[in-house]
Amino acid sequence: MQPFRVFARWRSLSADESGHEEIQREITQNNSTLSSISIAAPFQSNSLSNRDQSWSSQPSMTGIFEINDNNETVFNAVVASVLPRVLQGKSSNFFAYGHSGSGKTHTIIGYDYENTENLGLCLASARHLMQELARVNAENTGDQLGIGIRLYELRKNSAFDLLNDHCECFVREGPDGQVYIRGKTEMLKDGKVRVRPIVTKACWNFEDLSRELQRGLKLRATGTSTVHDQSSRTHAVIELEIMTKELLEARDAIVERQSELVPVGKYATDVYLEEQIRAVVLDEKGKYVPNPDYRVDQGRIDAAEARKADFEARVRSAEEHESSLFQSISRRHACLGGKLVFVDLAGSEYYDAKNGSRPNQTAQEKQEGRQINTDLLALKEVIRARAQKLARVPFRSSPLTMVLRQHFQASSDTDSAMILTISPSARDSAATMNTLKYGSLVGVAGDKK
Numbered sequence: 001m002q003p004f005r006v007f008a009r010w011r012s013l014s015a016d017e018s019g020h021e022e023i024q025r026e027i028t029q030n031n032s033t034l035s036s037i038s039i040a041a042p043f044q045s046n047s048l049s050n051r052d053q054s055w056s057s058q059p060s061m062t063g064i065f066e067i068n069d070n071n072e073t074v075f076n077a078v079v080a081s082v083l084p085r086v087l088q089g090k091s092s093n094f095f096a097y098g099h100s101g102s103g104k105t106h107t108i109i110g111y112d113y114e115n116t117e118n119l120g121l122c123l124a125s126a127r128h129l130m131q132e133l134a135r136v137n138a139e140n141t142g143d144q145l146g147i148g149i150r151l152y153e154l155r156k157n158s159a160f161d162l163l164n165d166h167c168e169c170f171v172r173e174g175p176d177g178q179v180y181i182r183g184k185t186e187m188l189k190d191g192k193v194r195v196r197p198i199v200t201k202a203c204w205n206f207e208d209l210s211r212e213l214q215r216g217l218k219l220r221a222t223g224t225s226t227v228h229d230q231s232s233r234t235h236a237v238i239e240l241e242i243m244t245k246e247l248l249e250a251r252d253a254i255v256e257r258q259s260e261l262v263p264v265g266k267y268a269t270d271v272y273l274e275e276q277i278r279a280v281v282l283d284e285k286g287k288y289v290p291n292p293d294y295r296v297d298q299g300r301i302d303a304a305e306a307r308k309a310d311f312e313a314r315v316r317s318a319e320e321h322e323s324s325l326f327q328s329i330s331r332r333h334a335c336l337g338g339k340l341v342f343v344d345l346a347g348s349e350y351y352d353a354k355n356g357s358r359p360n361q362t363a364q365e366k367q368e369g370r371q372i373n374t375d376l377l378a379l380k381e382v383i384r385a386r387a388q389k390l391a392r393v394p395f396r397s398s399p400l401t402m403v404l405r406q407h408f409q410a411s412s413d414t415d416s417a418m419i420l421t422i423s424p425s426a427r428d429s430a431a432t433m434n435t436l437k438y439g440s441l442v443g444v445a446g447d448k449k
């Protein structure tokens with residue numbers, strides 16, 4: 001079986017492309033279950049050099065969807081088979097990769113929320129999971145299972161929380177090696193401090209979840225100025241996790257305890273530094289020497305450290321409570337913690353290592369373009385390293401792979417997939433070919449041992 005499944009999806013010509021010449025394409029089913037795509041660009045296309053006028057991918061595609069295939073067909077082929085595993089508490093990741101306007105959002109979320117056959121992969125999955133959870137909930141009177149949704153867009157080192165007013169959060173690796181996405185430290189009205197992570201909204205039925213998602217996506221649009229182009233300049237991440245109210249509360253309690261620890265930890269550091277500074281003076285040669293008139297108040301340092309240790313213990317106790325609660329609920333419901341992660345990647349037009357940045361870009365756009373290239377290259381390398389079972393997987397290479405690390409580590413690659421969204425318009429030949437080249441490299445990664 002292919003270590004990481006790659007699919008390609010041709011979208012139909014849009015209204016303003018009607019009359020455009022289409023890319024000539026051919027699919028070859030190889031001896032394995034994998035297919036390859038050959039494309040021959042029309043000769044009047046001036047977007048390709050002669051060298052690039054025809055090209056064949058390696059056998060790397062698990063499936064290829066044609067323009068008449070709707071979202072339901074894609075869902076059935078790509079995601080439906082992993083849902084039973086998610087209902088066993090496992091995780092899977094799905095990526096949409098393609099240039100701006102090629103159909104990533106159409107595939108991941110969909111634009112028609114009313115017709116089930118048009119729901120994107122994320123909403124269709126949520127609908128199926130909610131149906132299953134409703135059946136389980138009806139049979140038991142104790143735990144009520146639902147889906148926690150997180151929705152954020154990633155740009156450089158920041159994540160913008162679309163379920164929390166587009167609040168900016170930062171991607172950081174903690175001393176424990178885990179990656180955290182946290183907002184700025186906020187001072188609340190009651191004087192308490194809070195360090196917000198990305199918000200998880202608990203939903204108990206499909207309609208609520210769909211509404212939350214739509215509300216968040218509107219923020220994505222209004223949080224930017226030139227909507228279409230901007231949406232391609234961020235990676236949108238949607239996480240769906242099966243959970244209960246108690247579990248969510250236990251996780252909120254951890255955040256609360258961690259927030260309480262922040263000022264206490266800072267005070268302990270300040271006290272230590274203050275004491276060390278008072279304990280030295282500058283001599284006539286400008287060197288720091290011990291201050292004969294001051295003795296470090298070790299008692300003050302110890303008291304601050306003891307208080308910090310106390311608050312650290314409170315965090316650990318909240319974490320232990322969450323962990324034991326998780327274990328006890330999952331003994332009753334194996335689906336707890338089952339997770340699906342969908343990533344609508346930034347436009348692949350930025351991934352053009354050979355030709356560099358696009359014309360007419362501002363300095364900021366160029367810098368963002370470079371970051372997106374780094375992210376997309378890093379993602380390919382992570383998938384390749386995992387498929388080849390290398391000892392070192394380069395998760396730290398970019399903020400995107402840092403954020404996705406926990407999801408990759410929790411999931412099996414054979415249950416994850418990338419969908420390459422491609423336009424059949426000859427005008428987009430170069431972009432389409434770049435997308436196919438990238439996907440082909442991802443798809444054959446496991447064979448290059």
Ligand SMILES: Nc1ncnc2c1ncn2[C@@H]1O[C@H](COP(=O)(O)OP(=O)(O)OP(=O)(O)O)[C@@H](O)[C@H]1O
Pocket residue numbers: 010011012014067098099100101102103104105106107111228229231232346347421
């Ligand atoms: N397979 C498809 N069938 C029908 N229409 C499609 C398909 N794919 C995309 N479209 C339409 O094409 C347009 C652009 O698609 P979409 O917004 O999904 O592109 P995108 O890749 O997400 O763009 P961006 O990266 O700029 O956000 C939309 O109007 C969408 O409805």
